[in-house]
Amino acid sequence: MSETPHEYPGQLIEQVRTAAAARTPLRITGGNTKAFCDEPTRGEALSTTGWAGIVSHEPSELVVTVRAGTPLAELETVLAGQGQCLPFEPPHFASGGTVGGMVAAGLAGPARASVGTVRDYVLGARFINGRGELLTFGGQVMKNVAGYDVSRALAGSRGQLGVITEVSLKVLPFAPAEATLVFELGQHDALEQLHRWGGQPLPINASCWVKDDTQASAPNLLFLRLRGAVAAVEAAGERMLREAGGTRMDNAQAGPDWALCRDQRLPFFNAPSADLCLWRLSVPQTAPVLNLPWAQLIEWHGAQRWLWAPASAAREIRAAASAVNGHATLFRAGADGAPDLARFDAPSPAIATITQRLRAEFDPSQIFGQPA
Template identity: 75%
Template sequence: MFPTNPEHPGELIDRVQAAVAARTPLHIGGGRTKSFYGDAVQGEPLSTTGWSGIVSYEPTELVVTVRAGTPLDELEAVLAERGQCLAFEPPRFGAGGTVGGMVAAGLSGPARASVGSVRDFVLGARFINGRGELLTFGGQVMKNVAGYDVSRVLAGSMGTLGVITEVSLKVLPVAPAEATLVFALPQHDALEQLHRWGGQPLPLNASRWEAPDRLHVRLRGAVAAVEAACERMARDAGGTRLDPAPAATEWTGCRDQRLPFFQPPSPELCLWRVSVPQTAPVLDLPWTPLIEWQGAQRWWWAPASAAEQIRTAAAEAKGHATLFRAGSEGPMGVPCFDRVSPTLDTITQRLRAEFDPAGIFNPTPTLD
């Protein structure tokens, strides 16, 4: 941990420069609340939690600039005081999660399909590259030689491009009205109904289907729009409206993976995330999923040995699969992330070579 400096993250830069000189790998992290996610990395721990604080906040401009080690709960509390929020609902897998970890992991919550991802809300960033240089991107967007908007490329980079020190984020006002409807629909019918509603001018914000045949739909927007949508959707599929307090608790549980579904049925099973187009049909897999994002994100508990079966089903639906949480036996040699295309792999390698030429940031162990 480093003491907070009001101007410059000098201690972090010193650590990176020393690691570069010694060719010592660094394991970058914040609150370590997402340490289960992704392939294992090696290196000396480098924590950003001491570099915290909100640098600037302009509620009328809907922009906040915050240091990477700032607790996510702290930022959201400040925004809530002004009736604003991070609309993409970043998951919180435990106390202590940081803004830098939120950006590096690139994970979004239930509203992702309607409002966008973390990347869509990143306006700018500062980070320390693999040469120990503090770089700034954003505003008048600076681009590297390959022409990428680097501040957004950092979202989901898993700490492999540099040590994020500061980010500027777009925030949004909390919606004036919200309602949750629940429908008794089997998986196929629920997906079909979501597709129909998706083509209509309805304030859909989030959805969740889970066994036994229950579809939850959250509406957010103007009061009149939400009320009209509730009446129309109830007529379409016979839904009932949930009380606001328990509905909010359930959506928070979905966001933070605290719903009963996210408790492993048995310790050795892995949690798989499958990303597919919203219009993808029911996938031919023998397990019962939980489905979010109007059909685009689907979760299964299945053994690591089912990797080929799951990834084949995802590919046939023009999607991909991630081993999100390993079971008690570990990933059993299965890569957490799906193989990327040669083109995307080339781009990734070029970015890493540009920003981390010595390969010291969050490297994965070399397999014999």
């Protein structure tokens, strides 16, 4: 656990107060491992990396409190030493990611559909608002609900409400057993099977359907990860293999493959062409096969769908997502950066109003999240 000078939060507060007084923007940074998937912002850099360290960890209470600049890998190592983990599997993308960036980005990995996302595990937080005030919301236990919604609002806020300095997170023990099953199924059949199994009490933890279009003879494969009690995993695995005719992977091979999926390092995530963009479609789990002419990788039991397509396809892709009550995000831009294309769909009027009110309350001088 790293030690940092006690006065460092004071330096952050002073930087925010100076910026607020001059009404000059600030650009919050951590490890800069997720900057590619957000709208570019401008202003003087405000780095949280100097404010690192694990404040407290109560393994028996399943709670850890961490400073925002703490490397994510460091936190996961400490938790693993106690047989615990962040069950939502935050993606790393590259080395150097921080806990504050994890919360601000609000991104989760393969298990998200089964265990929840980042905000479901945020118990409390401290952050510096646009006035330079250090605020505390929530607590270290679920029953302490004072300001709980504000703590959760920071998850996925992308630095638009303030500078996260510390978070308290709920953690969970590693599952006693794990198994990865593989089925050769086309996209339609894979989604149908996922919907069928999803309505049953099976310990399905993660799923990934993909077809490697770089090889003409490559099969359509559905990967399913089971986690839970030993007896439950074994019984479910045997039953599902009988029903759909799949095979079971060795955990020594499957584990690294799921980590590659989490960090977008599978072959699918290598851009087929420099001018293509990676699109993320968030749709209901029960959404059917989308009528789009690009290869897809599907996670979260059908709820998250990735595809490579040109920026010029934005209208078609967003219309397809909207038609099934979903939305599309430009996750990785092509070589030209797609400067004229919005990363995110326009929010609904209700969400836009709530967002504006939150930002006006916490950042009245509008120094955070200013577009570049």
